[in-house]
Amino acid sequence: MEGWDPNTKSTLTQIPLLATKAGPRDGATWTQRLKEEYKALIAYTQMNKSNDNDWFRISAANPEGTRWTGKCWYVHNLLKYEFDLQFDIPVTYPSTAPEIELPQLDGKTQKMYRGGKICLTVHFKPLWAKNCPRFGIAHALCLGLAPWLAAEIPILVDSGMIKHKDDATSSTDS
């Protein structure tokens, strides 16, 4: 795992790993996988809250668990910036990682594909491939979205591409 931030590494090792290799078209085994996904997400969220680093909300947008939506936020210069997030579970999951999208930032940064899909570092895909199927949605958030926010949001804010909302969410907890 060379090239990763040490915080990311240590957080990642504490997120429970998944065991079932199943994609969204695999019926009962997909349901088993979904349960493991939930357990990992619950553990990760609880860990974040206890570390005072609560940075996302996520829930399944359909009962099959093939589409997920939520919010993520990043604090820069004492201001909290919040963004909607969404993604579909690809049909060849978990061999292929989900492509996380932040539609509000579409077109604002070079590190993003059309439609708001975040562009991940060169380290992400090999690591995901090597650890398939043990990594899940929680790991994709930890390894993919979190470093992306840390790298991109400060630049976007400082260059004026995004502005803080006046009805700031920084004073309330969620």
Place this chain on the structure above:
Amino acid sequence: MQGIGGVAAEMLTRCGIGRLLLYDYDKVGMTKTDAAVQTLSDINPDVVLESYTLNITTVHGFETFISSLKNKSFHPTEEGSGVDLVLSCVDNYEARMAVNQACNELNQTWMESDAVSGHRRLLIPGETACFACAPPLVVASGVDERTLKRRGFVQHLCLPQCTKYTEALAQFGHVSPYLQGCNSLKDYFPTMEMRPNPQCSHAVCLERQKEYLLAKPARDAAAKTKMEAESFLATGIPLHADNEWNIRRVTAADTTTTTIDDLEELTKQLDALNA
């Protein structure tokens, strides 16, 4: 419908292919596939063109993709799926994996090309390596394939292979299974074969490999009969065509477990944390 796909579609249309199905999720004002259909039908109005705007990596898009390939209304009496060949001209790993999954499930021969390495290959489920059998260099070495610049050359290689393949259905020419690239300084086109990986991560690929092996006696017998036929034809002695049978392993039904309650509880737990 871009560097490789656009040119391949145009050339196939000019060659008078019977039916072309075009898939892309992108737009240039109108959808790219609709734009392509307009242009291509001007070039050759006799080609049946079908346009699909969808993202094949989502579950919904994938199901539509598969059912469109299965649709046999064009040639209802032909064996196999509704198409003779699938050409993958995508630029990302996720889409290639989705095409691989679909073609493995449908036992569909397809061709995959990649402008990063400049290669083109033919994939026959069970007979050659599938896309998941060996992880591509791009994922292993971490190069971001979207940063590539040299895109233009591969369509010129892909198209003749594809045309040869369609002619190969009429037994014309030899389609090399894996064209690694082109060393133009020496006029050298390295080619090779890739056998399937018996530990491929795709269960469907493993099934196809088994079917291929089980069908080997039939294939050998058919090849032998063909050789004998060629020598007997002159004398007019009647022959019996071998019946090729397809032995399929019946997959065990998934055991249904009562997971609904568990899943609901877990969902509620996550929602509670979300509140």
